[in-house]
Amino acid sequence: MKKTLLYLSITLLLAGLFWACKDTNSGFSPGETDARITGTWRLYERHYPKDSIFFVYSFIKDSVLNKDSVYVPKIDTIRTSRDTSFYTTQRYTGAQAQTLTFDASGTLTGNGTEMTYYAPIKYYSIDKTYPDSLFIKFFINTNRANVPFQQGLEFRQDTLVLKPLCSQPCYSKLLRVR
Structure with missing residues (x-):
């Protein structure tokens, strides 16, 4: 009887812990988005530092x-x-599907081996604080907190240019897929 009561207590405790492990981030809203960025974008060129x-x-x-x-x-x-660090430019063909999808609700998903940088990012918002330039704010969800960081953003006709902070100019150029 004591063992049965012990096993029942442990089972109820574990069930309570599993119930507590729910998504607490479901109510997070990243804020204002922009219709120009909404959609799927394919990476076609990247200029980045190569450390060695x-x-x-x-x-x-x-x-x-x-x-x-x-x-x-x-x-x-x-x-x-x-x-011997240097900057390199890499171009991607259509066969190498490296895409970022910006949803209208402020969620971000990345697909492809070159998009692992964006894997921990779940949300984004457009910062229009400065009238002469745009910034995109990415939110990394870690330890049930959304930690933002900012990158430069530029639109050139059907091209989206993301400009992360580097010691020299670096960028990722993406073409609109849909």
Whole structure:
């Protein structure tokens, strides 16, 4: 009887925990959207930093006389690193479907291997605070909180240009699919 009561208590406790694990983010509204961005966009060009570090090894050879009167080479290795970061431009064909879909309700979904940067982003809104430029605010949902960050946004006819913050100009150009 005690075991049955214990198992029943554990089952009720677990059921209560599972019930508490519901989506608490369903009431979040990202704010104002823009009809110009709503729809699906395909990535066709990206200019981004490619980080790398180049290691230089220097070998200093010297001979040392050991206790048996034999010269033994002594090698010292010096390792220095040099930052060889550079910016690269990559173009994508239609066969490589890399898309972002901006919903009218403010949700964002990304598809494709090059869109993993946008995977943790669930919501977006357009910031029209500055009259001469547009910004898009992305919201990352983490620990039941929506953390915003901003990127530049530009429309060029049927092209959407997202401009993340970089030390040099970098961008992602997307074409409207639908």
